[in-house]
Each structure stands twice: as C-alpha cells, then as structure tokens.
Amino acid sequence: MAGPNISLLGRAGLLSMFDTFxxxxxxxxxxxxxxxxxxxxxxxxxxxxxxxxxxxxxAAGSSPIFAESIGLRPGIRLVLGLSFTNAxxxxxxILISDYQGFADVGSGQGVLxxAxxxxxxxxxxxxxxxxxxxxxxxxxxxxxxIIYHVVVSAAVRAGLAPTDLRLATGVxxxxxxxxxxxxxxxxxxxxxAQ
Amino acid sequence: xxxxxxxxxxxxxxxxHSFEQWGHRVDALSxxxxxxxxxxxxxxIGPNGSGKSTLLNMVAGNLAPKSGSVIFPGExxxxxxxxxxxxxxxxxxxxxxKGTAPSLTVVEHLIAADQVKNREHVSLKxxxxxxxxxxxxxxxxxxxxxxxxxxxxxxxQLLAILIANLRRAPILLLDEPFAALDPARATVxxxxxxxxxxxxxxxxxxxxxxxxxxxxxxxxxxxxxGEIIYDKEAGDRxxxxxxxxxxxxxxxxxxxxx
Numbered sequence: 001m002a003g004p005n006i007s008l009l010g011r012a013g014l015l016s017m018f019d020t021f022x023x024x025x026x027x028x029x030x031x032x033x034x035x036x037x038x039x040x041x042x043x044x045x046x047x048x049x050x051x052x053x054x055x056x057x058x059a060a061g062s063s064p065i066f067a068e069s070i071g072l073r074p075g076i077r078l079v080l081g082l083s084f085t086n087a088x089x090x091x092x093x094i095l096i097s098d099y100q101g102f103a104d105v106g107s108g109q110g111v112l113x114x115a116x117x118x119x120x121x122x123x124x125x126x127x128x129x130x131x132x133x134x135x136x137x138x139x140x141x142x143x144x145x146i147i148y149h150v151v152v153s154a155a156v157r158a159g160l161a162p163t164d165l166r167l168a169t170g171v172x173x174x175x176x177x178x179x180x181x182x183x184x185x186x187x188x189x190x191x192x193a194q
Numbered sequence: 195x196x197x198x199x200x201x202x203x204x205x206x207x208x209x210x211h212s213f214e215q216w217g218h219r220v221d222a223l224s225x226x227x228x229x230x231x232x233x234x235x236x237x238x239i240g241p242n243g244s245g246k247s248t249l250l251n252m253v254a255g256n257l258a259p260k261s262g263s264v265i266f267p268g269e270x271x272x273x274x275x276x277x278x279x280x281x282x283x284x285x286x287x288x289x290x291x292k293g294t295a296p297s298l299t300v301v302e303h304l305i306a307a308d309q310v311k312n313r314e315h316v317s318l319k320x321x322x323x324x325x326x327x328x329x330x331x332x333x334x335x336x337x338x339x340x341x342x343x344x345x346x347x348x349x350x351q352l353l354a355i356l357i358a359n360l361r362r363a364p365i366l367l368l369d370e371p372f373a374a375l376d377p378a379r380a381t382v383x384x385x386x387x388x389x390x391x392x393x394x395x396x397x398x399x400x401x402x403x404x405x406x407x408x409x410x411x412x413x414x415x416x417x418x419x420g421e422i423i424y425d426k427e428a429g430d431r432x433x434x435x436x437x438x439x440x441x442x443x444x445x446x447x448x449x450x451x452x
Contacts, residue, residue, distance in 0.1 A: 052305060052312075055298070059306045062295035069254075069293065070307040070361070071280030133297055133341060190344075 005104040008097065030099070041088065042138050049134035057081055058134070117173050118144035124179040148172070202267050203364055203396050204230040204253065204282075209262035211248055211420075222248040223420040225262070232268075232364070235397040235411030241440050245420040246400045250367050253398070255279035268364075284358045285367040290350035290374060293357075296343035300336050301325055303353060308360040332356045332386050348379030355386045359393070366390060368399045384410075404440075408433050 048054045060067040060074035061081065067074040097103040119137075122144025128136055148169070155168035206228040212221045223245045230236055238246045251257045252264060255276045265272045266282050274282070287293045294303060304325045305312060311324050326338060334352045336345055345353065351371055358366050368387065372380040384406075391397050391411075401407055407414050408431045416424030416439040424439055 052314075052318075055302045055306045058302070059295045059298055062297045063292075065287075065292055066295045066303075068276060069280060069285060070357070071277050072306075073277070132339070133299070 004106075005102055008101050008103065034095070038142065042142060045138050046135055049138075050132065054134075114148065115141075115145070117169070117176070118148045120144065120176045120180065121147050121172065124176045124183070201232055202229045203232045204228075204398075205265040205267055206249070206253075207263050207265055209249075209252065209259045209264065211245075211252060211257060211260050221420050223252070223259075226417075226420070226422055227262075228415065228422065230365075230396060230398065232396055233391075233394060234413055235391050235399070237407045237411050237414040238398060238400045238417065239402070239407045239414060239424075239436065239439055240417035244417040246417055247369060248420075249417070250285070250369050250398065250400055253279075253365070254283055254285040254367055280363070282363050283365045283367060284361045284363045286351065286354045286358065286369070286371045288370040288373050290347040290354070293354045294342045294350050297341060299339050299341050300329075300334075300345075300353060301338040303342065303357060304328070304360060307357045309362045310360050312360075328356060328359070332359075332389075333382050346379075348375045348383065351375060351379075351383050352386060355383060355390065358395070359390055364394070365396045365398065368397065370400050370402065373402070402440075404433060404437050407431075407436050 049058060056067075056072055057077045057080065059070070060072055060077035064074040067077070093107070096107070119141050122140025122142070123136070125147070126136060126140050126143060131139070151168055151172050152165060155165055156162070160168060206226055209223055209226045210221070211223045212219050214220075220243075226245070226249065228249075238249065240246050248257060252259055255274070259273070263273045266274065266278075269278075269282065271278055271282070285293070298306070301322060305318065305321065308321075312321060322338060329336065329338070332352055332355065334349060334356060336349050336353070342350060342353065351374075354371075366387070371387075372383055375383060387397065387399070388410075397411065399406075399411065401410075412428045414424070414426055414431050414436060415422060416436065418439060424435065426435075
C-alpha cells in the first residue's frame with residue numbers, strides 16, 4: 001500500500017458484479033453470494049472438524065499432553081490451524097474492503113474485540129446440549145456476529161447518536177456476560193454434584 | 195539364577211538425572227540400571243522424591259536423561275524421539291485431566307488415538323459400534339458423544355486405560371492412577387489394567403499402596419534417593435521389607451551447587 005488507505009471507489013468490485021437489480025434490491029445479489037459463501041465455508045469447516053484429521057487437530061489444541069501421548073506433533077497442527085483461520089480472516093478482509101470501496105490500515109482495529117464479543121453472544125444464545133462442540137462454536141461465531149451488527153443498526157435506527165453506539169454494544173456484551181456466568185455456575189454445580 | 199526366555203522390552207542403562215531447584219542440585223536419579231522383560235508388571239515404590247516419577251517421565255520421553263540411555267531393544271531404539279516413544283509407551287497420569295483432552299468427546303478420543311481398529315477404509319459409523327462394545331467391556335458407563343470435561347475422574351481414568359488398549363505401544367506407564375479415585379472406581383480401573391496386562395502389555399505402575407505393591411504384578415522395584423534399593427520377583431516380596439522402603443529419615447539428597 002502506498003499510503004494508509006486506498007480508495008477502490010469507481011472500480012468494478014468483486015461483489016458489485018452480482019448486483020444487477022435496481023433500487024431496494026440493489027445489493028440482493030451481494031447478499032445471496034455472501035450468505036451462500038458463508039454457508040459453504042461453515043459446511044466445509046464442520047465437515048473438516050469432524051473428520052479424522054480435524055479431530056486430531058482439535059486434540060492438539062485441547063490438550064498438547066494428550067496429543068503427544070498419541071504420537072501427534074501439536075506444534076505443527078497448531079501452526080496449520082492458525083494458517084487456515086488466518087486465510088479465512090484475510091479473505092473476509094478482502095471482501096469487506098471491496099464492499100466498502102476502500103482499504104484502510106485502521107480497518108482491523110477492534111475486530112478482534114468484536115469477534116470475541118460475537119463469539120460470546122453466539123455461545124450464550126445457542127443451546128449447547130444437542131450440538132457437537134465444533135458445530136456449536138461455528139454456528140455461535142456466525143450468529144453472534146450477525147446479532148452484533150443487527151443490534152448496532154437497530155440502535156442507529158432507533159435514533160441513538162453515533163457517539164452513543166458504544167452504549168448499545170456495551171449493554172449487549174454485559175447481558176451476554178451475565179448469561180454466560182449464570183450458565184457456567186450451573187455447569188460447575190453439576191460437576192461438583194458428580 | 196534361572197535363564198529367562200523372554201526378551202527385554204525396556205532397558206535403562208546407567209541413567210542419571212538431576213535438576214536445579216532454588217540454587218540446589220537435586221539428584222533425582224543416580225546411575226539407575228533396570229531391565230524390564232516383555233509382559234512383566236513392575237510396581238515402582240519409594241518415598242516422595244525418591245525418583246519414581248522422574249524415572250517414569252524419562253521412559254515416557256517427558257524428560258531426557260542427563261547421562262546414560264533409555265533403550266527399547268525390540269525396536270533398536272536408543273534415546274528415541276517423542277514420536278518414536280509414543281509408538282512404544284503410553285502413560286496414564288495421576289491427574290485424570292492430564293491424559294485426556296477436555297473439549298473432545300469420548301468417541302473422538304478413541305478415533306484420534308486408535309491404531310488398532312481405525313483404518314482409513316473403516317467408516318466412522320462402523321467404528322462407533324466397535325467402541326460402544328469396548329465401553330461395555332471396560333465398564334465405562336459414559337455416552338460416546340459426551341464431552342470429556344463432563345466425565346468424572348474415574349471415568350476419565352478408565353477412558354485413558356481404554357485408549358491404551360487401542361495403542362500398539364507395548365508398554366503402559368501408570369503414575370499412581372488410582373490415587374484420586376473412590377474404592378469402587380479404583381477396583382474397576384485396576385481390573386481394566388489387569389485385563390490389558392492379560393492381553394500382553396508390559397506394565398510399570400507407581401504406587402504408594404503397600405498391599406497393592408506386594409499383591410499386584412510380577413515384580414516390585416523400590417527406589418530411594420534416586421537409587422534402586424529393592425528388586426524382588428512376585429514370590430519373594432514381603433510386606434515388611436516393602437514398608438521399610440517408606441521408612442522415615444529418608445530425606446532427598448540435596449547438594450549446594452555453588
């Protein structure tokens with residue numbers, strides 16, 4: 001990059017080629033493509049995490065001692081997993097720059113916090129009991145990030161000043177923390193009762 | 195001395211290990227030589243700090259000997275790598291949470307660790323059936339899809355023993371595996387280990403239980419101050435001799451480094 005930001009406005013974007021409709025439905029094509037792409041990525045991720053290779057990768061992440069005792073090299077699997085997730089993160093970075101029409105060095109700031117908040121929201125709201133752990137985490141990440149952005153836009157529509165947006169997201173995260181702590185306490189009591 | 199027909203599966207050749215703690219050198223093991231035959235069950239006993247855990251962790255590859263070598267003669271391995279050791283040895287820890295991965299389910303543990311039944315052409319569905327019957331054989335009353343963090347300590351320990359059965363590793367190391375369990379669970383686990391021994395695994399068990407040390411297994415080895423001071427076959431073990439190994443006044447030898 002030549003400067004701290006690049007304008008992509010006026011260029012034919014990756015996503016704009018799907019937008020053939022007028023007016024209200026202008027970004028319908030983009031929506032369909034992104035939703036479909038996201039769904040495919042989720043299916044691939046869940047398929048992988050439930051496969052033999054995926055199980056071993058999760059074993060390395062969950063307990064390096066266990067992984068080593070069954071002859072795995074946890075370090076290598078950790079690096080592979082990080083490479084894979086960072087590739088996905090880079091792809092979404094490309095798409096968001098394309099969608100917004102610019103790329104900026106500050107774009108990534110706060111994204112990690114947003115991602116953690118989104119994951120927490122999803123984990124608090126999705127019932128855990130009947131789902132495999134990886135399905136639970138993947139669907140939590142997706143639904144949590146959608147809910148986060150829905151709350152932000154709902155707050156804007158309700159007339160909240162942009163400077164007060166932090167209040168809306170703060171209240172949401174606080175609510176989620178309360179739900180999680182309550183749930184954790186239930187889990188701890190259940191394990192103590194064993 | 196009678197001639198043994200079996201071949202050693204593990205040899206510790208003049209192994210020493212020491213570490214520094216608070217500026218002092220602790221000789222955890224000094225010049226230990228031990229030969230374990232295939233199919234033996236060795237009980238390792240001794241007071242705290244006598245070097246039992248150091249010895250076990252050295253065989254498991256968690257510690258490297260400062261001098262001497264750990265040898266697996268059957269495979270021609272001398273001071274092998276961690277991956278080579280994982281092919282020879284499986285270790286079960288005193289802390290049940292150490293040997294298992296909390297966020298994985300029971301069946302995922304078995305799939306990840308299995309070297310016996312898990313072949314690429316066997317479907318995961320067919321494997322589940324096999325594992326369900328394994329759970330019954332080993333009396334593990336857990337659900338296949340239950341995450342391991344929700345299991346009790348005894349169930350986790352039993353799962354670790356079940357995993358050992360699915361490994362090709364001929365040696366099973368157990369570091370006081372029953373210490374944290376209630377008597378009923380401890381019995382179930384002990385019987386599971388006896389089942390593995392019956393299937394041909396070589397067992398090395400660290401225990402502080404005198405009655406187990408003289409009743410279980412084929413041989414009892416006593417350590418004190420990092421040296422072997424007692425080594426008797428099953429018929430020659432006496433409770434009084436064994437309890438003397440734990441006798442007080444056997445503090446760890448500590449030496450100033452500077």
